[in-house]
Amino acid sequence: MSLSHISFSKVLFKELHVDASLHNKRGPFMQKTPLFNLQKPVAIIGDVMLDIYLKGKSYKISPEAPVPVVRFNENQYTLGGAGNVALNLKKLGVDLTLFGLIGDDEHGKRLIQLLDTLDIKHHLIVTKQPTITKMRIVDHQHQLLRVDYEHPFQYDDSIRLIDSMIEHLTASHLCIISDYAKGTVALPQKLIEQPCQTIVDPKGHCYEKYQGAFLVTPNLKEFQEASQSNETHIDQLIQSGSTFRQKMNIQNLLITLSERGMLLINDKYTLHQPVIDSSQVSDVTGAGDTVIATLTACLSSNIDFEKALQITNHAASLVVKQFGTAYVCPNELSQSLLSKSTLHNKTRSLSTLISILKEHQQQNQKIVFTNGCFDIIHPGHIALLEKAKSFGDILVVAINSDDSIQRLKGPHRPINTLTSRVAVMAGLQAVDWVITFDDDTPLQLIRAITPDVLVKGGDYSVDTIVGAQDVINNGGEVKVVPTLDNYSTTSLIKSVLEVE
Structure with missing residues (x-):
């Protein structure tokens, strides 16, 4: 029952049409079509954790015991558990x-500071138990040791938290229970009984406590333990999963299968979504948090399960390539979705693109790099791109993300979303590859790609072009292409507004 790549692309890259009656905060005359059309608020309850990474380099074996000695370099503090789900959302x-529940301690204060810095709304009750903390000692990207600070929370504190959340919930909410079996959610049934859809990331062998939930998302090992089965084949999992789902009165059962993707079972159909890319797995820490967050964002946008699983699978494939708990941004997710679309085969992740470009350079082909917002493509852009391509063999175009453009040009820009801008750019004959960036400048991209020619359009001098010195130091060239008169995105927008 899977969608073809083409039909999926049509959903994600819906055309934009000019309508003078449309006015919103993102643009004066064009309706935006973002990846998510979020409509439902989300409330998360669960075991909130602080993840601490003690980073350093091991340089010898201790004379006191056969263990490595690590020379400390830095601390890194991140949100874990239900906190990581919140961060992803x-x-x-x-x-x-x-x-959530925390302790009256330094780790609890640090956790609140992280949430406040990230502007995540929270209701945390301070208890007599310590804040759940996982401290990891890391040499580069290799975890040497983990130390856990935890003690099960008291039942009364859990019920007090659940009651506070119920006061907050409305029928329009989506409710996530992120259960790590630390005592925060002692009575999930009280939440499942509320008039809103409840999504559960489960823990433990007893799933009776999740009866009636809208969606439960165990991994394969958790499902096998809960269902007391050893099935691994998809057909067998469908059969045992259907029986288990009915027995537990769970509306939708989603079993995550690691390198085999994910399997959804409900009373209408079953869907197996294969994995996107299992070749570059760095760390699976927190991948389940990303899955439940992305799937919830899809449900908040009223995206059907088939499309939602495809999007969620892309998100999971991105976070497992990163070390430690990680998250995925709409910009990165859109890029991944574009790269797998048969309609747009000019986009790749940065690491993959670098490998491809290195092969071209080894064959004495020149890599040309240019960048811009490219919000509304006009003849000036086309002239620039065609001239840029003439300077070498492979043209890479870097495009600012939506957030980057807003910071540079104000809250009413861009007019077209990143997905739309990338789709248009990928359709141009002169362009070989398209990459996006979220920073204010493409400096980090230029340093990573090391192009042979850097091209910029407009009234620039070489010493004012971002990345120019890096390219020159690497033996490359910097070219400035004069812009065509009377063509600019700003003037086009102004003209349309004057017509209105």
Whole structure:
């Protein structure tokens, strides 16, 4: 029942049409079509954790015991558990509130500081138990040791938290239970009984406590333990999963299968979504948090399960390539979705693109790089791109993300979303590859790609072009292409507004 790549692309890259009657905060005359059309707020309750990474370099074996000695370099503090789910949702643009229990200690204060810095709304009750903390000692990207600070929370504190959340919930909410079996959610049934859809990331062998939930998302090992089965083949999992789902009165059962993707079972159909890319797995820490967050964002946008699983699978494939708990941004997710589309075969992740470009350079082909917002493509852009291509063999175009453009040009820009701008750019004959960036400048991209020719359009001098010195130091060239008169995105927007 899977969608073809073409039909999926049509959903994601819906055409934009000019309508003078449309006015919104993102643009004066064009309706935006973002990846998510978020409509439902989300409330998360679960075991909130602080992840601490003690980073350093091991340089010898201790004379005291056969263990490595690590020379300390830096501390890194990140949100873990239900906090990481909240972080993933926040980065996807979801309106959310996090409910949890913490201790009256330094780790609890650090956790609140992280949430406040990230502008994540929260309701945390301070208890007599310590804040759940996982401290990891890391040499580069290799975890040497983990130390856990935790003690099960008291039942009364859990019920007090659940009651506070119920006061907050409305029928329009989506409710996430992120259960790590630390005592935060002692009675999930009280939440499942509320008039809103409840999504559960489960823990433990007893799933009776999740009866009636809208969606439950165990991994394969968790499902096998809960269902007391050893099936691994997809057909067998469908059969045992269907029986288990009915027995537990769960509306939708989603079993995540690591390198085999994910399997959804409900009373209408089953869907197996294969994995996107299992070749570059760095760390699976927090991948389940990304899955439940992305899937919830899809449900908040009323995206059907088939498309939602495809989007969620892309998100999971991105975070497992990163070390430690991680999140995915709409910009990065859109890029991944574009790269797998048969309609747009000119986009790749940065690491993959670098490998491809290195092969071209080894064959004495020149790599040309240019960048811009490219919000509304006009003849000036086309002339620039065609001239840039003439300077070498392979043209790479870097495009600012939506957030980057807003910071540079104000809250009413861009007119076209990143996905739309990338789709248009990928359709131009002169362009070989398209990459996006979220920074204010493409300096880090230029340093990573090391182009042979850097091209910029407009009234620039070489010493004012971002990345020019880096390219020159690497033996490359910098070219300035004069712009065509009477063509600019700003003037086009102004002209349309004057017609209105």
